Amino acid sequence: MEFQIPEKVQYIIDTLVDHGFEAYAVGGCVRDMILGKNPEDWDITTSAKPFEVKKVFKRTVDTGIEHGTVTVLLDKDHYEVTTYRLDGIYEDNRRPKEVSFTSSLEEDLKRRDFTINAMAYNPQLGIVDLFGGVKDLKNRLIRCVGNPMERFDEDALRILRAVRFSAQLDFQIEEATKLAIKEKAGLLKNISAERIRMELTKLLVSDNPDRLRLLYELGISKVILPEFDRMMTTPQKNIHHAYSVGEHTIKAVSAVAGSVSENRFSARERTILRWTMLLHDIEKPSTITLGKDGQNHFYGHQEKGAATAKRILKELKFDNDTLNAVVHLVKWHDYRFDLTPKGMRKAAAKIGKEYMDLLFEVNYADTCGKNPETNKDKFKKLEEAKALYKEIIEKNECVSLRDLKVSGKDLIEAGFKPGKSMGIILNRLLETVIADPSLNHKESLIDLARSWKDN
Template sequence: MGTTFESIFRSAFAIIEEIEQHGGEAYIVGGSVRDYLSGSEVGDIDIASSEPPERIQEIFEKVIPVGIEHGTVLVRYGGESYEITTYRTEKGYQDYRHPDEVTFVRDINEDLARRDFTMNAIAMDRYGQIVDPYKGRKAIENKEINAVGNPTERFQEDPLRMMRAVRFASQLNFFIESRTKLSILKQAELLSHISIERIAEETIKLYKGKGFKLGLKLITDLGLKPYLPQLNKIDLIKTIPYISLQTWPEVIAYYTSEYSEAGVKEWVKGWKLSKRSQRNAEALLEGLLEYERNSKLTPWLLYQLPSHLYPSFARLIRARTKMDDHILQKIEKEILHLPIQARKDLAFQPKDLLLLYPDHPKGPWISETMEKLEYAVVTSVVPNEFEKIKEWVSKWNPPANS
């Protein structure tokens, strides 16, 4: 399978070899095998083993018992972390997420039977040989998302798998086969049992996917939209972004700027997002509205936009306006030509204002005047020179008498 194959899985193969030398069996499983076989970038590499967690802890030096009750430990090896989970079967999902009963087994085929989709029910040994009892490799070749066994049972075990199916369709540009699709359509209401945090994670991955337009169509067609706060009130087909959005603040700013009656706070509350997400969404929305009012990148817009949001803002403009992909370079270039980068760069500071008006008691007038001054300098109404600013304040913006 070539040097690339070897370099991707080298450390994982070394772990498997170590387990085998101690009398056990192990395979690489799940998403990393799927990604490798589909030609996608390989993410986290997970390993399944015949050995129980206690035995893995004996074999390796650095082991963290992250989910030992479910047979999972984290092994640090070659500077990387690898989840190793004991082969297991599962029964009963009364909470629609966690199995009521987990049984450790010795056969990789039994372990693969509990997985969600055939493309994820593939294992690979350290020689690159594939174990594929559900024809997952064929599903990958056909670009098909197909539930393992009975799709109704798979989605009843964990209804989030319905969102995962749609998210995979977006990420991989695969289609969902008809039996699996029909099962989602019939059981969509089960999604109401799933926490909004888990749904939010899948939803943002869908928006980031190269096939996000397909994903948004599936959300609508398969009846999943009613369970997505705020998005359930929007026509997701007519409002499709021009390019994929990568973060929740981008998604929120995109919709609240035109398509949603709800404000940023309602979106954040509905999806249980962080205060940081709210601040970023508000900054992006403010910038987008300023951009659309003026049909250009104004100095004041660029000055107010936090630097960590430049890529997000560039994507947002492209998603709304179909502008070319050089917008980020344009933002970064024009930022450099601003008269100042921050208030501390002003040639005239509050102490200078107080010296200019020694008889005025301290009060809100100081910050109000500095805000006007900041805006005037950024928008080139007055140069950032001490004497020019002093004259501008004295002549045009003297504080009101208190």
């Protein structure tokens, strides 16, 4: 097989070869080339030692020199060049205590996680595939290099990476690798929250987030998200539902934000929406009751779920922006829209204009995971809500204090004293304008405020 690689990658490989060293593109970029995708990152492996790489190229940065990695700078681009290496003893199920360099490409490839990531490519020599990576790509399999038990003992994050690659590539996990995951899943307790967050997010935003089910089946979620296990075993005996809480959640996650290629939402919004659907019913297991009607009910699961979502996202070290958005949407995910213009203005005022389009998407996905025999009316009501809200936006009607044509400063200039009472007045004016948008004029609002003051 022959592939077109970027000019600068070719230059680095050629330069190293011209100086008497071996050099190859390696890992994920080779996998992606074989799959016909454009690699996002290009990693280069070489027999040259780090100090030799630094001698060959004018501009370098010691990004991970103790592990053999030097970053080569070419114009504004940078490429990681890593010396063939052998990993020493792994003491923390994540990183080797020490590494040693080798002149053998085979030894370097042997230490990698999966066969599909353990291939190298050199334009002159072609693909180096010592462990059946090409065959596994053809058969759509995730398989560990060598003994899977050893690979997971070395780096437990590989357990989660196996499921993530399965979701991203729509591949199956090979049976021996699966068995090793079940055996070694407990090692994930040694992995940092940041790493787990990154892998879970990549899984969630992929086109196959239903691979969440594998987390449960292979004993992974029991270690990193035990709440998900409880959802998987909680039934929903209710006319609106046809699946357990967990299966409903998986269907809702799969339905939200569409496929990656549709590009309907930004990367940030996609992350928010997928995490919202994963966590939206997280507290249903703890709030389940059986009513006199013989139906399961989950009173208060929204507020309780928002608190739990906040705790989980904090533990996973999410940024505040994402955390706050997910928690907010979990809290309001079950909001019942009053299908009138006033009702939709109230909803926007309560929930926030910046969240309305996301909430509509949450509502749609939530409905997709419910009973197909009873959800037609729910979809119809959602479309009505969206149409009413669209009209409000087109008319530029007031739904927040920012939209109000009078401000605290205006009231002070009109003789009102600053303080708590002014906040009460502004909120009362907002309620008035939400009820009747035609009143949103500075002079009439000040007159109205004065009439309240006089009374």
